[in-house]
Amino acid sequence: MPEDSGKEFTMVTCSAPVNIAVIKYCEYRMFLKTTTTVACSRSFQEDRIWLNGKEEDITQPRLQSCLREIRCLARKRRSDGEADVDTAGLSHKVHICSVNNFPTAAGLASSAAGYACLVYTLSRVMGVEGELSVVSRQGSGSACRSMYGGFVQWIMGQQGDGKDSLSQQVEPETHWPELRVLVLVVSAERKPVGSTSGMQTSVETSILLKHRADSVVPARMKEMIEAVHKRDFTAFAELTMKDSNQFHATCLDTYPPIFYLNDVSRRVINLVHRYNRHYRETKVAYTFDAGPNAVIYTLQQNVEEFVQVVKHFFPPETNGGQFLKGLPVAPTTLSEELKQAIGMEPMVKGICYIISTKAGPGPRVVEDPSEHLLGSDGLPKESA
Template identity: 65%
Template sequence: MASEKPQVMVTCTAPVNIAVIKYWGKRDEALILPINSSLSVTLHQDQLKTTTTAAISKDFTEDRIWLNGREEDVRQPRLQACLREIRRLAQKQRTAGDGDALPLSLSYKVHVASVNNFPTAAGLASSAAGYACLAYTLAQVYGVEGDLSEVARRGSGSACRSLYGGFVEWQMGKQADGTDSIAQQVAPEWHWPQLRVLVLVVSAEKKLTGSTVGMQTSVETSALLKFRAEAVVPARMTEMTRYIKERDFHGFAQLTMKDSNQFHATCLDTFPPISYLNDTSRRIIQLVHRFNAHHGQTKVAYTFDAGPNAVIFTLDDTVAEFVAAVRHSFPPTANGDKFLKGLQVIPSLLSDELKAALAMEPTPGGVQYIIATQVGPGPQVLDDPHVHLLGPDGLPQRVA
């Protein structure tokens, strides 16, 4: 246990991002370099975020990390890659004479505590938020400046997209060393104020096939994945960027759904096949298409990452009606008052015509709850010392 207060302690938060053009498959496992570029939407931290505190002290005898209150093995390779990379950059900056003012030794050990305010490993991009937050917090502690894409990417590929708010592209890059495989903002968080996001939590269970293993198998066995990466994604990246810049919801929504469907098709084309969607996921897809057909236009879009939970994109004037449609199709079995979390949504009544158009036998409890959110900013430094997850002794003091 530390005998004195840590020399430096910093707490930061980082957001979840949801890809609308999916990343699946690596060309380099060690450096985590993707076989195709991807594009994502950063969700607001008021609803979904990782909070991380990092501290360094001359009294710490080893690097240690706690995740959601439980100590994890700090020797985990991706964790080590992030730590190594940050320390390397800090050393490089010092040697260049940029960091002379830093009153700390790079040999000091670090303690890290991290918590998510949403289910972990359930296909809600927890590793992206977690590693983005780790990279950003460590950079503050060690005084590292500049782009952190490489550091975050070493932890989890899509984490580099969580380093920015708004709409973000991760360029696959061409270089073997990955120096050009970086994230860049396409449009800031305030660019499309009407856009809303609904996370339909179908299951908070840990998924059976982890993303890392799933991707590896897909790269080795799926011909469709190779075709997708080479022939489909480049044009879709250009298209999606245009739809976002022009705030063209119809184009954005249709392409988001098509890309999600194709990603899951590559999972089925993997051998043995991988299925991240369950029956409720498929019913949500059906609900969205029937809702849109009833309105005669695309008012709602779904996307699914490597898990059964749906992320829905819509505009602010459609939220209330779609939430009512979800509640009608998947009535809550308990805690009906807690069914909707996040942004306030004034419930709307469903018309008999829409109920008839949905033509779905209700599945009680199929959707556990909905998180209503919007596009949000990138990582933040929290200045209030009361929010630190580590105490003065460098050990966890609370679980947020």
């Protein structure tokens, strides 16, 4: 329920996790998250938004579309005569403040988490419930997939614009606690092509993408859901890697071609395959989204060694900066046998830092009022 700070003020804070694709249309919610506070007051002159400490343009079409849809749902509920609708929010302007607990350079799907969190928070402020993923879909193509925690499946609708696509939870975040994630941030370079226009060009020009969508993805979805249910890491890992490679293959088959992987990404891929080959077991998997950063999946018992392997083959810069962020990982020693089996030339500064994380919950309301990102004046607090 919205918190009333006096008569003219309604404020809600929520957090939502970041998405990582396991395979296309099946995702994993991480502990990395976006937190958003929305305040609503008759004293506000206009809608405003602050992202990671900087005021941004509220008039951008995606934001406007989210605001419009939520207000429309709230209005509908009021006219339907539902009792608990906070009607104040409908005529008032909103202030939105949002921060990520991870560096934006990590190239994670922060816009999806951000829109999911925004829609969820707006819905709480305006007293709207129900199928919100259709609304957050207005913001970012993959935002609807952020409305749950753990493993989430994306179910496509029939409409060409995807407005009727939905998400559904395959397993909650508590299902597979041994599964761990390492994000290897390999480059702070800007993406050469935005992922939305990229996918559009792929749909129009890649012959292989059509075949992949029609003939490969449906079977892989089934296999992946089964691997997750059974906590079968080998099956999970191999499907994840094959699907990541095939996605990037269709990018290359796009005309003109789209490249997200760079030479560092390819070294990470080789490193993972050599590591697994040494153990004659698939202990580690990689996946890459629309950028060069690697997301590594492994089980708890392999995290320490694999982090040490990454440190060995991508020695961190010596002049400061924290190389490992997120959940702590103890240092360990690598056997000479393992280093020789991998046998790659170390590449200094290839990886900027590692974020160590695991499965996280879906969007939720932050109950502690001290965690609001907006102050009682409706403006961002110093720390936000």
